[in-house]
Amino acid sequence: GAVVSQHPSRVICKSGTSVKIECRSLDFQATTMFWYRQFPKQSLMLMATSNEGSKATYEQGVEKDKFLINHASLTLSTLTVTSAHPEDSSFYICSAREDARNSPLHFGNGTRLTVT
């Protein structure tokens, strides 16, 4: 089945630094990937849609200058949390789907970001 790989699984960084998270589709091409965020005991919230070869589409309330998304190829999207602050500490999950209508989203294993 389709596999989405996310790296790193866990990262701790200091306030003010930037962190890059990678999301790869391993056995399929994905023109679109999605970045979610999950706070403890809450649902997954879509942050942005990453589009290969064009700008990402951000959900309302998500700062595009803070969460930089680059979709460099059909199998790789990156999320960079810039100038991280403790309130950015969260579980970030990427997902992708094969380019077919009604095909399910496949999720990576997530990245636990802790900003100290």
Place this chain on the structure above:
Amino acid sequence: DQQVKQNSPSLSVQEGRISILNCDYTNSMFDYFLWYKKYPAEGPTFLISISSIKDKNEDGRFTVFLNKSAKHLSLHIVPSQPGDSAVYFCAASVNGGNKLVFGAGTILRVKS
């Protein structure tokens, strides 16, 4: 405004019995529904889906029922196994589209 609601934060079931997880939605434009299972510190794993043109979809021990008039869907797991213990998320989309709206999840504990 929560468009997808899972009103039971947790459910405890004896091994071998049926687990029933419920989900309600408010947006009548949703036409594709999915259930995901999630273990701690892992991403969600797709379980089963259903299109709004159907009212039931079955895959092994998992069956999803959709009641469009009530805007309600449920996931049945039978027989329940200890390995089924996880958080279950209900999700919905419009026109089978990319944007999934998730419920808050239900923690299922299957006791042996």
